[in-house]
Amino acid sequence: MPVAELRPETHPDFELEKEHLSGTVAAMIRQIEFWEDRDRQMGADLETSIILGDQAEEFAAMLSPHVHQPYFGSLKVRVAGREQTLYVGKHGFRDVKGPHTVVSWDSEVGSLFYSQALGWTPRRGSAGVIRRRRQLDVSQKTLLRVTDLYDDEQGGDTGGREEVLLRRLQEGSTAGMRDVVETLQPEQNDAMRHPAGVPVIIQGAAGSGKTTIGFHRLAWMTNADRGAHRARPEACMVLMPNRVLATYAARILPELGIERVVVTTPETWATGLLGLEKLEVTDRTLSLLLTDRDNTRRALAWRKAKLLGDARMLDVVRTHLWNRFNAALAGQALREPVALCGREDQVFTLDEAALAGLLRDVFAADPLDGYRAGMRRAIESLALSTLRVPEDEEASVRRQLATPLTTLLGRIFATTTPITEARRLLGSPAELAASGLLTDREIALLGTDPLSGIPTPRRAHADVTEIPLMLAVQAFTGGIGRLDGRTLEPFDHVVLDEAQDYSPLLYALLGRATRPGHITALGDMNQGMHGYKGPSSWEAVQAQLPGAQVLTLGRTYRSTRQITELGARIAATYNRAAAVQGVDRDGAEVQRYAAPAGPDGELPLIARAVKDAQAAGHTNIAIVTRRGVDAERMAEALREFDTDAQPITTQEHRFRGGVVILPVNLAKGLEFSAAIVASANADTYDESTEYERRLLYVSASRALHWLALVSTGELHPLIA
Numbered sequence: 001m002p003v004a005e006l007r008p009e010t011h012p013d014f015e016l017e018k019e020h021l022s023g024t025v026a027a028m029i030r031q032i033e034f035w036e037d038r039d040r041q042m043g044a045d046l047e048t049s050i051i052l053g054d055q056a057e058e059f060a061a062m063l064s065p066h067v068h069q070p071y072f073g074s075l076k077v078r079v080a081g082r083e084q085t086l087y088v089g090k091h092g093f094r095d096v097k098g099p100h101t102v103v104s105w106d107s108e109v110g111s112l113f114y115s116q117a118l119g120w121t122p123r124r125g126s127a128g129v130i131r132r133r134r135q136l137d138v139s140q141k142t143l144l145r146v147t148d149l150y151d152d153e154q155g156g157d158t159g160g161r162e163e164v165l166l167r168r169l170q171e172g173s174t175a176g177m178r179d180v181v182e183t184l185q186p187e188q189n190d191a192m193r194h195p196a197g198v199p200v201i202i203q204g205a206a207g208s209g210k211t212t213i214g215f216h217r218l219a220w221m222t223n224a225d226r227g228a229h230r231a232r233p234e235a236c237m238v239l240m241p242n243r244v245l246a247t248y249a250a251r252i253l254p255e256l257g258i259e260r261v262v263v264t265t266p267e268t269w270a271t272g273l274l275g276l277e278k279l280e281v282t283d284r285t286l287s288l289l290l291t292d293r294d295n296t297r298r299a300l301a302w303r304k305a306k307l308l309g310d311a312r313m314l315d316v317v318r319t320h321l322w323n324r325f326n327a328a329l330a331g332q333a334l335r336e337p338v339a340l341c342g343r344e345d346q347v348f349t350l351d352e353a354a355l356a357g358l359l360r361d362v363f364a365a366d367p368l369d370g371y372r373a374g375m376r377r378a379i380e381s382l383a384l385s386t387l388r389v390p391e392d393e394e395a396s397v398r399r400q401l402a403t404p405l406t407t408l409l410g411r412i413f414a415t416t417t418p419i420t421e422a423r424r425l426l427g428s429p430a431e432l433a434a435s436g437l438l439t440d441r442e443i444a445l446l447g448t449d450p451l452s453g454i455p456t457p458r459r460a461h462a463d464v465t466e467i468p469l470m471l472a473v474q475a476f477t478g479g480i481g482r483l484d485g486r487t488l489e490p491f492d493h494v495v496l497d498e499a500q501d502y503s504p505l506l507y508a509l510l511g512r513a514t515r516p517g518h519i520t521a522l523g524d525m526n527q528g529m530h531g532y533k534g535p536s537s538w539e540a541v542q543a544q545l546p547g548a549q550v551l552t553l554g555r556t557y558r559s560t561r562q563i564t565e566l567g568a569r570i571a572a573t574y575n576r577a578a579a580v581q582g583v584d585r586d587g588a589e590v591q592r593y594a595a596p597a598g599p600d601g602e603l604p605l606i607a608r609a610v611k612d613a614q615a616a617g618h619t620n621i622a623i624v625t626r627r628g629v630d631a632e633r634m635a636e637a638l639r640e641f642d643t644d645a646q647p648i649t650t651q652e653h654r655f656r657g658g659v660v661i662l663p664v665n666l667a668k669g670l671e672f673s674a675a676i677v678a679s680a681n682a683d684t685y686d687e688s689t690e691y692e693r694r695l696l697y698v699s700a701s702r703a704l705h706w707l708a709l710v711s712t713g714e715l716h717p718l719i720a
């Protein structure tokens with residue numbers, strides 16, 4: 001096999017590539033200058049000229065950041081006997097006058113750079129053959145390196161793709177998630193380009209790039225090549241498990257050119273939709289599972305939580321609302337005089353039976369913006385047709401009916417708020433039985449309160465296990481989706497991170513809130529920390545997302561061999577899945593700091609570990625503790641040991657780089673050049689509890705390059 005990478009000056013094409021690069025930079029600058037010159041953006045009249053000028057300015061602003069690195073790779077293709085080289089960059093550029101066009105990574109052709117395919121069928125014209133794929137490292141308008149990934153003149157695959165990847169993975173971490181546009185791997189490329197409009201579940205082990213790929217898929221979805229499925233960034237949403245991670249991940253957005261995407265947590269989204277931003281969301285099931293030793297009660301809490309998130313609950317709620325609204329209709333009627341131009345006053349009347357008929361139609365139509373809005377529309381349109389209102393008077397009739405309609409709809413619907421209604425339903429065995437979907441045992445289970453021993457906050461609160469039910473009430477009454485001003489519309493695309501933690505009911509609701517087929521779920525069934533609120537398998541999710549496929553990412557990229565191996569040892573105790581394949585990247589040995597407990601506990605050991613990590617060249621360093629209070633206390637105490645670590649202990653904190661100290665629950669999803677696991681022992685991470693072993697795994701898998709385990713006394717047996 002030929003040598004994949006030649007030193008820059010020895011690659012035979014280095015000079016040619018250098019010339020092409022300076023040609024491209026010059027062409028881009030010329031184009032930007034042209035766009036910025038308002039005198040040259042002339043339309044037929046002043047107004048058109050202004051519009052053209054603004055548009056050109058926007059084009060210039062979009063292209064400008066890419067001049068310093070116009071592309072990162074190229075493809076040599078042969079089509080109809082002619083050879084052609086396509087340059088691939090982060091932003092498309094059309095050189096109308098010369099050979100310096102750049103195709104965008106997320107276009108149809110861009111895909112050829114990442115895939116292993118050797119054939120190519122353009123939209124028009126005859127089939128082509130890929131002759132060469134080449135990586136071009138460019139920085140500050142300078143060509144640094146030429147690496148051939150595939151070259152049929154060198155015998156095909158050169159091994160270059162792996163080398164380029166390894167170089168990238170050697171880099172230090174940053175304060176935000178990074179794009180991997182230049183080194184996207186073939187299986188990731190396939191997952192990212194899963195057909196637009198088809199829901200997809202991307203399953204992958206920790207560090208396989210799921211979250212990264214989810215964001216790239218979103219960017220890909222906004223490319224014009226997606227046609228009718230194209231998504232607008234501002235109409236997309238990403239849900240992430242906590243706000244620290246959401247902010248960290250959102251830093252990838254500008255790189256991908258999709259700045260206005262909403263990145264938030266399911267709780268924030270839900271409470272916002274319910275209009276209850278101040279509501280405190282608890283997870284009392286988790287508290288019980290972690291503190292209660294009574295296995296019967298634990299099992300009960302688990303089963304109840306699971307049932308609350310069961311997809312059948314959607315229809316249980318629907319039947320309940322149907323009964324309530326019908327009951328509220330009793331005795332209601334509408335009788336309203338309506339003035340019409342040139343005709344004597346008409347009276348619009350609706351008796352109870354007519355109202356009931358309309359309600360039935362509205363339930364059958366199941367409008368996205370909810371039954372209340374649907375009922376208003378139904379009554380209005382009936383009024384317009386029975387009174388034979390001419391088109392130019394429709395608005396006036398709607399206005400005349402507005403107040404009496406609001407009053408009437410208030411009587412039918414207003415006694416319902418999502419919180420009270422969901423709780424009323426749960427408190428009524430008869431209502432729970434009405435749909436016939438739940439068994440007697442299940443109804444009895446919903447009537448139990450295994451969490452009674454777990455305290456509730458003083459503020460208004462809701463438990464994370466009740467929220468899907470409340471959202472279901474909201475979806476049927478007020479609607480669910482994206483609020484644009486006052487109108488509700490479906491999201492263009494929704495990405496779910498840690499998708500193994502979303503209940504089937506939540507999936508059903510998110511499906512309603514999003515354009516059909518536009519959900520991308522990223523998760524790892526084996527990393528589930530919260531099985532009681534998640535699905536039991538991906539099949540349960542597929543049942544809620546019609547047509548969804550599960551794609552598996554088989555490789556992991558985050559850490560060195562030494563760190564990956566250590567993590568695998570912990571995961572093997574609970575994970576029955578096949579071993580994952582890590583990129584074989586060599587790094588420092590895992591450092592172990594254990595000493596008998598002295599007066600200062602493990603503080604001197606941690607301080608030493610920080611110094612050692614810094615001496616090894618790392619700047620982004622995390623000390624991971626088991627609990628938030630440990631982190632808080634330790635941050636303070638470490639100052640005495642000449643160590644300044646910023647605590648990240650609430651969701652309001654942000655990771656800005658440097659040395660930080662944070663509890664494992666907030667560390668999940670984040671990564672650091674170096675990580676130090678504090679109290680890495682069996683007293684802190686109980687060996688007999690699977691949940692604790694999972695937490696230990698999360699702590700030990702945050703580092704890219706350098707990992708230290710610290711304990712006074714013996715280290716945890718799984719990592720000693």
Ligand SMILES: Nc1ncnc2c1ncn2[C@@H]1O[C@H](COP(=O)(O)OP(=O)(O)OP(=O)(O)O)[C@@H](O)[C@H]1O
Pocket residue numbers: 165168169178180183184185188204205206207208209210211212213524527557558668669671
């Ligand atoms: N193709 C790639 N090229 C370079 N780096 C990559 C590639 N794919 C993934 N990575 C890197 O691997 C690391 C893990 O990626 P990411 O956080 O997206 O994984 P994940 O599967 O979501 O992990 P977790 O389950 O732990 O949250 C990141 O540093 C990411 O930049």
